[in-house]
Amino acid sequence: MEILEFTPRPEQYAWTFGGTAPTHRIKPGTVLRLWSDDAFAGRLRDITDLPSAALDARYLNPQTGPFHVEGAEPGDTLALHFVDMTPARSWGASATIPFFGGLTGTDRTATLQEPLAERTWIYQVDSTRNTVTFEARSSELSLELPMAPMLGTVGVAPALGEVRTxxxxxxxxGNMDTPEMRPGSTCYLGVNVEGALFSLGDGHYRQGEGESCGTAVEGAMNTTLVVELIKGGAPTWPRIEDDDHLMVIGSSRPLEDAWRAGQVDMVLWFSELFGLDRLDSYQLLSQTSQAPIANVVDTNYSVVTKVAKSLLPQTQVYGGMHRHLRETARLIAPR
Amino acid sequence: MEILEFTPRPEQYAWTFGGTAPTHRIKPGTVLRLWSDDAFAGRLRDITDLPSAALDARYLNPQTGPFHVEGAEPGDTLALHFVDMTPARSWGASATIPFFGGLTGTDRTATLQEPLAERTWIYQVDSTRNTVTFEARSSELSLELPMAPMLGTVGVAPALGEVRTxxxxxxxxGNMDTPEMRPGSTCYLGVNVEGALFSLGDGHYRQGEGESCGTAVEGAMNTTLVVELIKGGAPTWPRIEDDDHLMVIGSSRPLEDAWRAGQVDMVLWFSELFGLDRLDSYQLLSQTSQAPIANVVDTNYSVVTKVAKSLLPQTQVYGGMHRHLRETARLIAPR
Amino acid sequence: MEILEFTPRPEQYAWTFGGTAPTHRIKPGTVLRLWSDDAFAGRLRDITDLPSAALDARYLNPQTGPFHVEGAEPGDTLALHFVDMTPARSWGASATIPFFGGLTGTDRTATLQEPLAERTWIYQVDSTRNTVTFEARSSELSLELPMAPMLGTVGVAPALGEVRTxxxxxxxxGNMDTPEMRPGSTCYLGVNVEGALFSLGDGHYRQGEGESCGTAVEGAMNTTLVVELIKGGAPTWPRIEDDDHLMVIGSSRPLEDAWRAGQVDMVLWFSELFGLDRLDSYQLLSQTSQAPIANVVDTNYSVVTKVAKSLLPQTQVYGGMHRHLRETARLIAPR
Amino acid sequence: MEILEFTPRPEQYAWTFGGTAPTHRIKPGTVLRLWSDDAFAGRLRDITDLPSAALDARYLNPQTGPFHVEGAEPGDTLALHFVDMTPARSWGASATIPFFGGLTGTDRTATLQEPLAERTWIYQVDSTRNTVTFEARSSELSLELPMAPMLGTVGVAPALGEVRTxxxxxxxxGNMDTPEMRPGSTCYLGVNVEGALFSLGDGHYRQGEGESCGTAVEGAMNTTLVVELIKGGAPTWPRIEDDDHLMVIGSSRPLEDAWRAGQVDMVLWFSELFGLDRLDSYQLLSQTSQAPIANVVDTNYSVVTKVAKSLLPQTQVYGGMHRHLRETARLIAPR
Structure with missing residues (x-):
């Protein structure tokens, strides 16, 4: 088992999907132990650090990678199995940022109102209790919330020669911001360019569905994952499999289009897996779908279409890749 | 404890919120044992019953009620606690209806494509196993799915003298179509007219989030509920409380506006409950919100903002009304 | 030629489409000379009259009517030809209203920001110069703008027993707020209930496309129109014909759905008028359509699909009704 | 006056904004005489050429350029004045493309319906009569339509290191697809990278507002333009000035956000030009704005906010640049 550990130096951060030379070339089957900085590139460290002063729009959401996966060609499927995500700092940060977030006018949902006030919250991590602590700024309220690590951003180089922030x-x-991207999950991504060139970042120690104010409990993260390659079978939209669910993440605007994209992909997946025609798949999905919103704050909004395997006929997706990766994960010594 | 049982005759069905004389006047505290027909008014009974032939757009989604609640005035809050929902037929029906549903062009998302084919599915109810059975039409696949009864439609007479279908x-x-409207839940609705004039219907034996094809496992339902009245405190949007969660249901188009409406109401509710300013409430919601989509098929789309009480400071909403109604529910003999 | 003059007393104002008894029964062919109050019911008369103090949400957009048109049955088409619209006051009013308008968060596009400030503008009417004058409040700027009278609101009783504000x-x-509803235009509306029950109001002395801040130069209006009835042929969406254009007004949310609804109806209309299949009509519309936005502020947004007759094959719609009504209009003495 | 003529060879076509080396370095003040291929890269030449067979998603909408403008730095404003656009072929092409266009489900507004049929239309150009001819495919109808040349696509390299198709x-x-990008117009674009790197293409011999089916009368184009540079003053969104109007083009989804973005920018522009506060500008825009839709078919939708100069106080924008360029244009000999 090849294991690669990597902590990028700040000048090695990637700020885009596509358009960046790979930091490493890896073989399918490689285990990666990666450190990623938080979405603020570590610039919000105290409640006195305000976004408009501390942040630079050109340097947000740094990625660790990209990784060139040997043998990956357009039309293939990259499988990323997340073994472990552990906070790499003893604190996480969240903030309201002027004209950014779900409950404010933005650059697109443009209004003439004054922006909401900026505010930064620092959450202390308690690794023993496995919690992060919300400290209200307008009262004495302090609340321990369960840690629930996830990665906001996982992606490959885009198609059509595009480079996207x-x-x-x-x-x-990319920046789907779904809590489903967590330890135990396998993410399937369609490959668009030779080597796939995937990267990850934007660790969240905890995030609500929708990421309402635009920022989660943002934190540097140590992530262990296994990388595998499936020849062919590229899905249109990112898919996630965990022990109990099949998922598709659609991203677009308006929000119903994000939902529609993921739903249609799941209907087609059902038909392929279960030998149903589209109408039967549509019907089955109608009675079994969960539909948790992922984000309503990014350049595209994201919605997860999620179905419990227990409701579906027994099946094996991508040749049993997820089970295989789960087994591989067990062989990896905890860091 | 006053108990009222009511099974409307077809000519007593209500087809609108507002604009219909009450079938009964009841006192706060009354227990209702109601029968409601399914959204198709019972007209889809066999897979050969196709919507375009069997259904009439004027007679869909029949309501049981409305009920005039004595003492209810505009600005008050109606509390409806659902004690029990039990299928009133041994089968449920679902169907694809031309130009209706989430994954087809509709009268509003108008396209020039041909409609999807019509098809009707009949689900057999197994009360012992507590399941409904999906029978594929394009294959031999048969799948038992857990029963999960809920009401698609619960509402009061609208404001501004409106009458809505x-x-x-x-x-x-109204027709929010959220699986959260189930036994054990208390729904809070703002009163717009004297007597509130609430009604309910659209029983679903099971429904996925989003109600993708536009119809759930639609079935006649026996519902037991307790009706209470809170003076004042009318919420802007319907709220639901169960033992473990606080919820707000926003309904609008596009889908992000349904989400925004519910989220803003929850932020205001947090501020009221926990003495936080809006920014702190927004931050707390950002890290704790669940956001399951309810429907993406009706005239307005609906999204639930849902937060686990376990993540929040201990509090009592509406003077402990939900706990009180849970206790009342225990005193009611099962039907 | 039957001529009916009517100026409603305030207690005769209608506030809804549907749900209101007709003020008059009229025969097809009747000429109406109507006075309608402004959308504020005349309550903003000075720049010191602020909406939050002066307005009552229950009493906005008063309608003159409804009129029961003898012989009108569901499925028929009502033709309303506007002969003349003349300001009935020497001033018009406009205002920013908290959480209402296109460039602010609203009850639906809900945000946590503070509302924009309230402000009222009074426009003096100069009937000789045919202008209204914008007086800036933050500077000495005064601008004469051409008068361009139109009606924001023209509608019939809705289908399905609904009553809508x-x-x-x-x-x-209803409240489409398109500048196309002006003298010289014929509006075709599908009849939903016996007698059609149409009403009108919401005179604008001038309005930009989109009605950005939510209010035009609102003013009481004297309107002369001719009412005709076409048996059958009810359009799905309101249509307007003037000497030079065919138009359809779609209303929905999001704004693209308002556009789609009107576009699809125009495609179908082209096919009917010109004997083209849908693809050819779609193609022809693609190269000839104008698409001025009507409103992005009301409960539904509205978009006009508009095509110059000069670009189309010669045709006669609704049996030449518009030309007939234009000729009738010439016979009517100016008031 | 420096004049540069350029007809790119196919291997010189640019397919993206950003990410492509400039074909030329030019000085501000240069006159360009450019040939651009059509959006299909000339692959639809006959009604038997169907998109799914003839087109390749990677090679659509070829651009002529990019041009490096000497001295252009981030924050500057590029001014492109279009002197002339003349069809470079004797025919134009339009087509319906599966799952692309405004009145069909798409990759984003995903549905389960069958796609609309593919069809190609060829429009003959009559340079003497200045028309293009629509030939119906389902009937004998033939219609001469006025030529109205425009460029669908004009843009600079994006910010944040992005490369966009x-x-x-x-x-x-980029691909705004507004008929306002026509001879006589000056387009102002904010510069994001050194040299601006602008390119253009996607000539339309004629297009309706909205570009309903997704394609205009697409044609190779000879374009004469003058390039100027304004230091500083970069607008957020593209602006267009012609002799009679000021315009801003917003692009986003849903369509109301495209409108909002352009409207807010026009409000800010009004305030800057006329010394009004935002509320006064908002009011003035509300009564004067035109709002023609540009496209409802591309990755982002576009809406034009357009105001007649005749309604506004006399002013000079960008130091009278448009008038200056109009004068320059008069000195250029027709090709």
């Missing part, structure tokens, strides 16, 4: 989610993955 | 969800409640 | 545009017409 | 409109301009 790491703030965008789309068919290539 | 029972197909619409909005601030007055 | 006069603030809503939809298939029944 | 030439199919996308956004803040950097």
């Amino acid at each position: 790491s703030l965008v989610p789309d068919e290539f993955g | 029972s197909l619409v969800p909005d601030e007055f409640g | 006069s603030l809503v545009p939809d298939e029944f017409g | 030439s199919l996308v409109p956004d803040e950097f301009g």
Whole structure:
């Protein structure tokens, strides 16, 4: 088992999907132990650090990678199995940023109102209790919330020669901001360019569905994952499999289009897996789908279509890749 | 404890919120044992019953009620606690209806494509196993799915003298189609007219989030509920409380506006409950919100903002009304 | 030629489409000379009159009517030809209203920001110069703008037994807020209930496309129109014909759905008028359509699909009704 | 006056904004005489050429350029004045493309319906009569339509290191598809990278507002333009000035956000030009705005906010650049 550990230096951060030379070439089957900085590139460290002063729009959401996966060609499927995500700092940060977020006018949902006030929250991590602590700024309220590590951003180089900022989610993955991208999950991404060139970042110690204010409990993350390659079978939209669910993440605007994209892909997947025609798949999905919103704050919004395997006929997707990766994961010593 | 049992005759069905004389006047505290017909008014009974032949757009989604609640005045809050929902037929029906549903062009998302084919599915109910069975039409596949009864439609007479078809969800409640409207839940609705004039219907034996094809496992339902009245405190959007969660249901188009409406109401509710300013509430919601989509098929789309009480400071909403109604529910003999 | 003059007393104002008894029964062919109050019911008369103090949400957009048209049955087409619209006051009013308008968060596009400030503008009418004058409040700027009278609101009773506030545009017409509803235009509306029950109001002395801040130069209006009835042929969406254009007004959310609805109806209309299949009509529309936005502020947004007759094969719509009504109009003495 | 003529060879076509080396370095003040291929790269030449067979998604919307403008730096404003656009072929092409266009389900507005049929139309150009001829495919109808040349796509390299396909409109301009990009217009674009790197293409011999079916009368184009540079003053969204109007083009989804973005920018522009506060500008825009839709078919939708100069106080924008360029244009000999 090849294991690669990598902590990028700040000048090695990637800020885009596509357009960046790979930091490493790896073989399918490689285990990666990666450190990623938080979405603020570590610039919000105290409640006195305000976004408008501390942040630079050109340097948000740094990615670790990209990784060139040997043998990956357009039309193939990259499988990324997340073994472990552990906070790499003892604190996480969240903030309201002027004209960014779900409950404010933005550059697109443009209004003439004054922006909401900026504010930064620092969450202390308690690794023993496995919690992060919300400290209200307007009262004495302090609340321990369960840690629930996830990666906001996982993606490959886009199609059509595009280069997209790491703030965008789309068919290539990217900044989907779904809590489903967590340890135990396998993410399937369609490969658009030779080597796939995937990267990851935007660790969240915890995030609500929708990421309402635009930022989660943002934190540097140590992530262990296994990388595999499936020849062919590229899905249109990112898919996630965990022990209990099949998922598709659609990203677009308006929000119903993000939902529609993921739903149609799941209907087609059902038909392929279960030998149903589209109408039967549509019907089955109608009675079994969960539909948790992922984000309503990014350049595209994201919605997860999620179905419990227990409701579906027994099946094996991508040749049993997820089970295989789960078994591989067990062989990896915890860091 | 006053108990009222009511099974409307077809000519007593209500087809609108507002605009219909009450079938009964009841006192706060009354227990209702209601029968409601399915959204098709019972007209789809066999897979050979096709919507375009069997259904009449004027007679969809029949409501049981409305009920005039004595003492209810505009600005008050109606609390409906659902004690039990039990299928009133041994089968449920679902169907694809031309130009209706989430994954087809519709009257509004108008396209020039041919409609999807019509098809009707009949689900057999197994009360012992507590399941409904999906029978594929394009293959031999048969799948038992857990029963999960809920009401698609619960609402009061709208404000501004409006009369809305029972197909619409909005601030007055109505056809929200959320699986959260199930036994054990208390729904809070703002009162717009004297007597509140609430009604319910659209029983679903099971429904996925989003109600993708536009119809759930539609079935006649026996519902037991307790009706209470809270003076004042009318919420802008319907709220639901169960033992473990606080919820708000926003309904609008596009889907992000349904989400925004519910989220903003939850932020305001947090501020009221926990003494936080809006920014702190927004931050807390950002890290704790669940956001399951309810429907992407009705005249307005609906999204649930849902937060686990376990993540929040201990609090009591509406003077402990939900706990009180849970206790009342225990005193009611099962039907 | 039967001529009916009517100036409603305030207690005769209608506030809804549907749900209101007709003020008059008229025969097809009748000429109406109507006075309608402004959308504020005349309550903003000075720049010191602020909406939050002066307005009542229950009493906005008063309608003159409804009129019961003898012989009108569901499925028929009502033709309303506007002969003349003349300001009935020497001033018009406009205002920013908290959480209402296109460039602010609203009850639906809900945000946590503070509302924009309220402000009222009074426009003096100069009937000789045919202008209204914008007086800036933040500077000495004063600008004469051409008068361009139109009616924001024209509609019939809705289908499905609904009653809608006069603030809503939809298939029944209503508050579409398009500058195309002006003298010289004929509006075709599908009849949903016996007698059609149409009403009108919301005079604008001038309005930009989109009605950005939510209010035009609102003013009481004297309107002369001719009412005709066409048996059958009810259009799905309101249509307008003037000497030079065919138009359809779609109303929905998001804005693309308002556009789609009107576009699809125009494609079908082209096919009917010119004997083209749908693809050819779609192609012809693609190269000839104008698409001015009507409103992005009301409960539904509205978009006009508009095509110059000069680009189309010669045709006669609704049996030449518009030309007939233009000729009738010439016979009517100016008031 | 420096004049540069350029007809790119196919291997010189640019397919993206950003990410492509400039074909030329030019000085501000240069006159360009450019040939651009059509959006199909000339592959639809006959009604038997169907998109699915003839087109390759990687090679659509070829651009002529990019041009490096000497001295252009981020934050500057590029001014492109279009002197002349003349069809470079004797025919134009239009087509329906599966799952592309405004009145069909698409990759984003994903549905399960069958696609609309593919069809190609060829329009003959009559340079003497200045027309293109629509030939119906389902009937004998033939219609001469006025020629109205425009460029669908004009843009600079994007910000944040992005590379976007030439199919996308956004803040950097790109595939806005507005008929306002025509001879006599000056387009102002904010510069994001050194040299601006602007390119153009996607000539339309004629297009309706909205570009309903997704394709205009697409044709190779000879374009004469003058390039100027304004230091500083970069607008957020593309602006257009002609002799009679000021315009801003916003691009986003849903369509109301495209409108909002352009409207807010026009409000800010009004305030800057006329010394009004935002509320006064908002009011003035509300009564004067035209709002023709540009496209409802591309990756982002586009809406034009357009105001007649005749309604506004006399002013001079960008130091009278448009008038200056109009005068320059008069000195250029017709090709």
